[in-house]
Amino acid sequence: xxxxxxxxxxxxxxxxxxxxxxxxxxxxxxxxxxxxxxxxxxxxxxxxxxxxxxxxxxxxxxxxxxxxxxxxxxxxxxxxxxxxxxxxxxxxxxxx
Numbered sequence: 001x002x003x004x005x006x007x008x009x010x011x012x013x014x015x016x017x018x019x020x021x022x023x024x025x026x027x028x029x030x031x032x033x034x035x036x037x038x039x040x041x042x043x044x045x046x047x048x049x050x051x052x053x054x055x056x057x058x059x060x061x062x063x064x065x066x067x068x069x070x071x072x073x074x075x076x077x078x079x080x081x082x083x084x085x086x087x088x089x090x091x092x093x094x095x096x
Contacts, residue, residue: 032058045087061087 015021031041036049040060050057050070061069067086084090 032060032064034058046091048087048090 032047035047036056036058037046039045040047040063043060043062045060045062047058048061048069050059059065059070061067069084069086069090071083084093
């Protein structure tokens with residue numbers, strides 16, 4: 001997994017002495033960012049997301065949270081106790 005310090009160094013090398021013009025997080029090397037519902041590059045489970053205001057965060061529940069699905073503020077408040085806590089519960093809901 002590539003961490004922030006590695007990405008910082010990679011962008012510095014790409015930009016050289018000039019200001020970076022095309023900095024984007026949507027790169028093929030990034031494992032989960034911008035890949036909601038696509039398979040995780042490491043484990044193959046679907047990438048999850050959290051939406052808060054106008055922001056979105058993508059993560060792999062298996063690789064990054066030990067299988068726990070993080071609560072999306074709006075949906076979890078609406079669903080309360082019915083909020084799925086694991087990837088398996090999410091898949092059961094989606095498959096009907």
